[in-house]
């Protein structure tokens with residue numbers, strides 16, 4: 001069994017799984033991240049045409065599968081027939097686009113999960129209650145204490161807290177939606193627990209503000225050793241990396 005997320009000092013997060021070494025957002029990438037002793041996997045979720053949460057980053061299938069067009073215009077059964085590994089390497093031919101349910105069932109008791117809800121690419125076209133469906137799956141798989149649900153779409157973050165206040169949420173900083181509000185104001189406005197920020201946007205003033213406010217921040221995406229060391233020293237609560245093996249090594253050295 002897993003210890004609750006809240007008891008952790010630092011999180012090694014595999015960005016889309018161990019995506020440097022295996023096709024992103026596939027079971028191969030998630031299993032490898034677990035083998036590399038990541039604390040958490042990050043994955044991207046959107047709804048299929050029949051309203052099932054599936055794990056895929058882009059709004060369109062084209063780049064990371066052999067499909068074409070919007071993920072949201074295909075049924076889950078059609079998505080499951082696609083190949084999501086061959087674009088990465090021939091050895092990964094046959095990898096499938098997983099459903100969120102499949103990943104959470106596998107992860108339960110094994111590894112924590114950051115579920116990133118993708119909505120910004122399709123905007124208001126997609127409603128369909130993705131937040132309710134995600135929460136339902138988290139509850140069904142007993143993962144309530146082992147997930148962070150995050151989004152660049154602040155309405156989604158707010159909605160999660162309304163449905164299930166006990167689930168931890170991360171606000172993904174996005175310049176466009178933030179209207180000059182700093183982290184403290186944003187976390188208050190959307191009742192979010194953590195501030196997720198790209199490494200190029202985080203700054204000293206915000207770090208001080210978060211510290212004072214007693215809130216933690218997580219940084220994406222860091223693949224270089226020197227930068228990993230820097231962010232751990234500066235007190236990041238978690239780092240998203242495509243190379244969870246390297247981050248594990250650096251973190252173990254710093255935190256021991």
Ligand code: G3P
Pocket residue numbers: 015042044057116150172196220240
């Ligand atoms: O959740 C952190 C990071 O994954 C956000 O950006 O585009 O990689 O989903 P993206």
Ligand code: MG
Pocket residue numbers: 042043044116
């Ligand atoms: Mg993501």
